[in-house]
Amino acid sequence: MAITRCPVCRKKISTRATRCPHCHEDVSGDDPELASRQRSQQRKKSTAMKMQLALAMTLLVVCIGLILLETAQGKTLPSPWYIGIGLAAVIWYVVTRLRIFLSHR
Numbered sequence: 723m724a725i726t727r728c729p730v731c732r733k734k735i736s737t738r739a740t741r742c743p744h745c746h747e748d749v750s751g752d753d754p755e756l757a758s759r760q761r762s763q764q765r766k767k768s769t770a771m772k773m774q775l776a777l778a779m780t781l782l783v784v785c786i787g788l789i790l791l792e793t794a795q796g797k798t799l800p801s802p803w804y805i806g807i808g809l810a811a812v813i814w815y816v817v818t819r820l821r822i823f824l825s826h827r
């Protein structure tokens with residue numbers, strides 16, 4: 723018996739289940755309304771992830787800009803804050819990219 727996720731509440735359910743035991747939603751797959759809701763949810767999720775990618779990218783660019791600015795002002799070491807936030811933005815970006823990659827499989 724395989725395990726899948728309920729398209730509505732995202733909890734783990736059996737692939738054989740026709741109805742989610744958690745939210746009691748019909749998950750048999752022949753419900754056109756559910757299918758369209760699923761699609762719109764997936765679309766929303768992918769839009770949200772693209773937004774996160776853009777945000778992480780912006781954060782990274784801002785941090786690099788601030789680091790370059792500090793370097794231009796003659797500081798040999800940029801503020802650890804900028805490096806930390808920049809690194810966090812890189813990790814955020816990579817993780818979001820990975821999540822998008824995994825969700826498309």
Ligand SMILES: [Zn+2]
Pocket residue numbers: 728729730731732733742743744745746747
């Ligand atoms: Zn459910």
